[in-house]
Amino acid sequence: MSKKITIALAGNPNSGKTTAFNAITGARQHVGNYPGITVDKKEGTAVVDGQTVHVIDLPGTYSLSAYTMEEVVARNVIADERPDMVVDVLNAGALERNLYLAVQLMEMGAPLTLALNMMDEAKKQGMRIDVQKLQSLLGIPVVETVARVGEGMDNLMRTAVEHAREKAGKPWEPLIISYGSDLDPVLDEMVALISKEQFLTDRYPARWVALKYLENDEEMLRIGKPFGAVATELETRAREVSEHLEATLKTYPEAVIADYRYGYISSLLRQGVVSRLNDLENRLATSDKMDQVLTHRMLGPMIMLGLLFLIYQITFTIGEVPMGWLESFFGWLNETVSEAMPDGLLKSLVVSGIIDGVGGVMGFVPLIMFMFLQIAFLEDSGYMARVAYMLDRVFRFFGLHGCSVMPFIVSGGIAGGCAVPGVMAARTLRSPKEKLATLLTAPFMACGAKLPVFLLIVGVFFAENQALVMFLLTLAGWASALLVSKLLRSTIIKGEPTPFVMELPPYRVPTFRGLLIHTWERTWQYIKKAGTVILAISILLWLAMTFPQLSDEQMAPFEARQAEIAALIEAAGGTDVPAADEAAAATEAGAEVSGEEQAEEAGVLVAENEAAVSEVDMEALEEELTEIENAMSEAGLRNSVAGRVGIALEPVTKWAGFEWRTNIALVGGFAAKEVIVSTLGTAYSLGEVDAEEAQPLAERIANDPHWTHANAVSLLLFVLLYAPCFVTVVAIKQEAGSWGWAIFSTVFNTAFAMVVAVAVYQIGSL
Amino acid sequence: MSTVIPLRKLQVGQKARIQTVMAHGELGRRIRDMGLIPGAEVEVTGRAPLQDPVALRLTGFTLSLRNNEADYITVEVL
Numbered sequence: 001m002s003k004k005i006t007i008a009l010a011g012n013p014n015s016g017k018t019t020a021f022n023a024i025t026g027a028r029q030h031v032g033n034y035p036g037i038t039v040d041k042k043e044g045t046a047v048v049d050g051q052t053v054h055v056i057d058l059p060g061t062y063s064l065s066a067y068t069m070e071e072v073v074a075r076n077v078i079a080d081e082r083p084d085m086v087v088d089v090l091n092a093g094a095l096e097r098n099l100y101l102a103v104q105l106m107e108m109g110a111p112l113t114l115a116l117n118m119m120d121e122a123k124k125q126g127m128r129i130d131v132q133k134l135q136s137l138l139g140i141p142v143v144e145t146v147a148r149v150g151e152g153m154d155n156l157m158r159t160a161v162e163h164a165r166e167k168a169g170k171p172w173e174p175l176i177i178s179y180g181s182d183l184d185p186v187l188d189e190m191v192a193l194i195s196k197e198q199f200l201t202d203r204y205p206a207r208w209v210a211l212k213y214l215e216n217d218e219e220m221l222r223i224g225k226p227f228g229a230v231a232t233e234l235e236t237r238a239r240e241v242s243e244h245l246e247a248t249l250k251t252y253p254e255a256v257i258a259d260y261r262y263g264y265i266s267s268l269l270r271q272g273v274v275s276r277l278n279d280l281e282n283r284l285a286t287s288d289k290m291d292q293v294l295t296h297r298m299l300g301p302m303i304m305l306g307l308l309f310l311i312y313q314i315t316f317t318i319g320e321v322p323m324g325w326l327e328s329f330f331g332w333l334n335e336t337v338s339e340a341m342p343d344g345l346l347k348s349l350v351v352s353g354i355i356d357g358v359g360g361v362m363g364f365v366p367l368i369m370f371m372f373l374q375i376a377f378l379e380d381s382g383y384m385a386r387v388a389y390m391l392d393r394v395f396r397f398f399g400l401h402g403c404s405v406m407p408f409i410v411s412g413g414i415a416g417g418c419a420v421p422g423v424m425a426a427r428t429l430r431s432p433k434e435k436l437a438t439l440l441t442a443p444f445m446a447c448g449a450k451l452p453v454f455l456l457i458v459g460v461f462f463a464e465n466q467a468l469v470m471f472l473l474t475l476a477g478w479a480s481a482l483l484v485s486k487l488l489r490s491t492i493i494k495g496e497p498t499p500f501v502m503e504l505p506p507y508r509v510p511t512f513r514g515l516l517i518h519t520w521e522r523t524w525q526y527i528k529k530a531g532t533v534i535l536a537i538s539i540l541l542w543l544a545m546t547f548p549q550l551s552d553e554q555m556a557p558f559e560a561r562q563a564e565i566a567a568l569i570e571a572a573g574g575t576d577v578p579a580a581d582e583a584a585a586a587t588e589a590g591a592e593v594s595g596e597e598q599a600e601e602a603g604v605l606v607a608e609n610e611a612a613v614s615e616v617d618m619e620a621l622e623e624e625l626t627e628i629e630n631a632m633s634e635a636g637l638r639n640s641v642a643g644r645v646g647i648a649l650e651p652v653t654k655w656a657g658f659e660w661r662t663n664i665a666l667v668g669g670f671a672a673k674e675v676i677v678s679t680l681g682t683a684y685s686l687g688e689v690d691a692e693e694a695q696p697l698a699e700r701i702a703n704d705p706h707w708t709h710a711n712a713v714s715l716l717l718f719v720l721l722y723a724p725c726f727v728t729v730v731a732i733k734q735e736a737g738s739w740g741w742a743i744f745s746t747v748f749n750t751a752f753a754m755v756v757a758v759a760v761y762q763i764g765s766l
Numbered sequence: 767m768s769t770v771i772p773l774r775k776l777q778v779g780q781k782a783r784i785q786t787v788m789a790h791g792e793l794g795r796r797i798r799d800m801g802l803i804p805g806a807e808v809e810v811t812g813r814a815p816l817q818d819p820v821a822l823r824l825t826g827f828t829l830s831l832r833n834n835e836a837d838y839i840t841v842e843v844l
Contacts (some may be wrong), residue, residue: 067796093826093827094801097827099797125826127826253795254795254798287828300815389814389830392814392818393817498792499832501835504828504830505828
């Protein structure tokens, strides 16, 4: 066939629309976002009888009002892109409510094909639907489908394409429903006015526009405003009729319109379309039985905690294996490139800046994938809605919504999550205010990147109670998120709670394909965002920690000493260990003072050791050589931009017990929290130290008199609470729609973390 | 003669028919979009662990809503 046909897929959430979309498009689909908003934009192609069909998956909606982003998007796509055919996927078991959307689509005039989905389940419920009758009453094609097993999908597509061809080139024919004696006359007048003025008629049918004015539809009022007089006139009419209804019937146009729409539907269905044999066992009854246990007063919350714990366990036990592979791969890459490239800045950039930076983030991909897979399972099975249901009462107290649970959990509510997908998960929240509160507090959770830092510090200072301390940190994350949210919601983001009128879908076994697609979509978003931003940031960070370099003068004493030791190694053979220890201790002491003094110290060491040359053994000499290299890199770091920043921050951070090296690590942690451990490693002059091989760094910290329990705890809490990593900040910007809130989260969280850390350190040091 | 009571007062397991929906604005629209309209039959199938929200069965699907949202709806006990 000639022209490409575009089909838009509409339908209620939980109607099997996504399953249908997956079945139709298979692997030929891609996901994005509608420009400027965070609603998923899914598109794909299918081939029907040699005809290429472009399929747009509209967001799932119950209606075409404009209260949610999803509804606005669905409506705009239909009005602006004018698909050749709209396929409305209905849950046959809840036909009446599902037809509510269909009727609105017909009122818009869109060419429509209905897919009566989940017919198998509807039949099991004892429901009989006369498809022929429904088809002739509505005057549009109706096809029975079972999307989960692919039944009827070919027929659906063929019917839709055929119908689209019939309708091609013809004007849209909006359905006209009577809205009763109160509204019909006004509607007619408004329609006359709209038609005469050509008001928005290029996008919508006149009667649809009039209805939207009566419904007080914000989006339509906004679009209409610039037209001036016509819009004002329509608004006046709508207000008049609204006041009239209020006075006479104590109702309002919106309610009347909804009632008439449902009235139209039930009058259709009553004409022998649907019959129910109520005594049959149905799937909802099974769901009810499961709910009696799964949402039981006592058992429900326990099962929920158990499941969350299980997710954590599975993620870490299974995810660790491929994570190990990735780590070895990046380790191998690091080695190979190190060997292949000549020493110098470029090598340092590629190895430390790029491979390690990106590798650190990519290492988490398997964990994130496994977690997403399980969360997709819980979502698709219908359990997540129950979690929101069970926790709503608690969350509402803190100014959040039951649906905030998900973003919190994904962000690291079960330690080991990641705030980037967590923040993205907040898009299921409808209310901008609750969503904002969730976005700003989700980064307090103990995400996977913070874990290496916790493991390091906890391992050194709380070796006896590791698990307990880790658990307390996770709880501290939750407590902070809830309390700060309460604070924000009662100050700068005040507002009424959003309704919790939510569907509790029946429990069902998710399809394998659906799970894979869901998991892959989210994982890919993580890889893409993290990959690009982290790459840039780790290069910047490398620059900050490398430049400016030490001058030749500053390098001279170290180099001289190195040369001497090298010469000594060649000549030496003695076994005086104490002398070497003394030298090492002196070098260590040197680390406490500034760069220049240290350089002098190195010189003194040279003199001291010259006397003991013959008695020093090879091993001690080599050890010393390492010490000198460490001292040199420390002096270099101190001199670099990052070092200077770290030192400059000391007057403030000393109140929380952090010294300059910790500061560098924390500043680096803004790029990605994983960086904290490796930066600490570098800062403590130990070169490459990653989370897995943190032992030497741990020893170093354990032996450093500067570190006490007080600043260990203050550091733990600071890392838990301070600014979200850069990728998360970008995600917050995207979800909140402005840089303002992203910057707010950075500044506010850091200030909050600082207050907590200072309080803890000061109390702990008493 | 059956009694008309606020939805909040309905016990778990009790069936009723919706009489009026008084909610305006977003809540009103959400309630209607979800099929909670005068004439619809509902049954309370459960309450969350803290007694709020409540799970409601309508023909073919289950909804949840909070007690203070249920206050906008009156039902006739069947």
